[in-house]
Amino acid sequence: MLSVSGLSKSYGERRAVDGVSFQVQRGQTVGLLGPNGAGKSTTVSMICGLIKADGGTVTLDGEPVGQGASAAKQKLGLVPQDLALYEELPAIENLKLFGALYGLKGATLKKRAEEVLALVGLSDRAKDKPSTFSGGMKRRLNIAAALLHDPQLLILDEPTVGVDPQSRNAIFDTLEALKAQGRSLIYTSHYMEEVERLADHIVIIDHGKVLADAEPAELYRRLPAQAALQVELADTARMPAETVVAALAGLPGVAAVRHEGAQIDISLHATIHAAPVLRWLDEQGHALAHFSTARTKLEDIFLSLTGRTLRD
Numbered sequence: 441m442l443s444v445s446g447l448s449k450s451y452g453e454r455r456a457v458d459g460v461s462f463q464v465q466r467g468q469t470v471g472l473l474g475p476n477g478a479g480k481s482t483t484v485s486m487i488c489g490l491i492k493a494d495g496g497t498v499t500l501d502g503e504p505v506g507q508g509a510s511a512a513k514q515k516l517g518l519v520p521q522d523l524a525l526y527e528e529l530p531a532i533e534n535l536k537l538f539g540a541l542y543g544l545k546g547a548t549l550k551k552r553a554e555e556v557l558a559l560v561g562l563s564d565r566a567k568d569k570p571s572t573f574s575g576g577m578k579r580r581l582n583i584a585a586a587l588l589h590d591p592q593l594l595i596l597d598e599p600t601v602g603v604d605p606q607s608r609n610a611i612f613d614t615l616e617a618l619k620a621q622g623r624s625l626i627y628t629s630h631y632m633e634e635v636e637r638l639a640d641h642i643v644i645i646d647h648g649k650v651l652a653d654a655e656p657a658e659l660y661r662r663l664p665a666q667a668a669l670q671v672e673l674a675d676t677a678r679m680p681a682e683t684v685v686a687a688l689a690g691l692p693g694v695a696a697v698r699h700e701g702a703q704i705d706i707s708l709h710a711t712i713h714a715a716p717v718l719r720w721l722d723e724q725g726h727a728l729a730h731f732s733t734a735r736t737k738l739e740d741i742f743l744s745l746t747g748r749t750l751r752d
């Protein structure tokens with residue numbers, strides 16, 4: 441188990457990380473979510489001992505990770521945000537080079553390099569150079585490199601930045617396979633939908649501080665609205681949308697109402713309020729061109745915590 445306690449780091453006057461604490465259980469995937477500049481990269485760099493913390497501790501199975509070589513560090517693998525590959529060296533040779541740095545040799549090194557290449561779905565490109573790869577394929581090769589020493593915990597810093605949708609799915613397949621093997625993952629991102637897809641637990645950080653640390657289901661429960669109803673008025677000439685919006689806002693169970701032209705987004709405290717709202721619209725004679733219902737997006741949790749969206 442990884443335990444991060446009170447980590448802090450300042451760059452000059454700027455407090456990049458300010459007392460961050462969280463835990464990662466064995467086999468758990470933790471999504472570290474926050475907007476650009478929230479302190480995610482600084483946090484994971486401190487966890488791996490790449491940069492020195494001003495304060496706080498990081499332990500893995502009770503052993504301090506610290507700086508320099510340590511037994512605990514051997515159990516960690518980091519996929520950094522910036523790609524670290526030799527562009528003109530075939531993929532398999534890149535892996536052999538990184539494996540040698542981890543102390544792997546001979547037949548073990550060769551076997552391990554082939555295994556991790558297969559795991560990221562690049563076996564058929566073993567002899568090709570990264571310079572001929574797409575951004576997503578390079579990223580997958582980087583993931584393979586971080587897995588060579590068979591770490592118990594893999595940390596990925598925004599692994600889908602600059603990646604095409606197809607490769608993005610391939611990355612998710614790889615990460616799901618790693619999860620199925622019982623490995624722990626820390627996944628940093630500013631995309632809630634990515635974190636939600638993978639994570640058993642979500643840690644939200646902003647301005648270097650932890651704002652929430654909970655399972656996705658618990659975060660859903662904390663949302664002020666639980667369901668969303670979207671309607672499109674067929675006839676705004678009869679009554680302007682603003683007037684309808686103002687009346688809707690006063691109905692029972694309605695948490696918030698927004699509109700753009702004839703399209704009205706209604707946030708509800710619970711799904712049971714959807715039918716009465718539709719009935720009210722009907723009784724008031726507002727014909728609908730279209731309507732749809734949806735679960736509230738977990739993305740809104742950041743909005744409700746900070747008053748801003750994740751990607752303002």
Ligand SMILES: Nc1ncnc2c1ncn2[C@@H]1O[C@H](COP(=O)(O)OP(=O)(O)OP(=O)(O)O)[C@@H](O)[C@H]1O
Nearest residue numbers: 451454456474475476477478479480481482483598
């Ligand atoms: N080497 C550095 N020197 C000075 N300031 C830094 C340095 N590294 C990070 N910072 C600052 O610390 C804060 C946190 O940065 P960090 O890279 O950890 O955030 P992040 O959440 O990973 O964001 P991003 O997704 O943009 O990488 C930012 O304000 C950033 O400008």
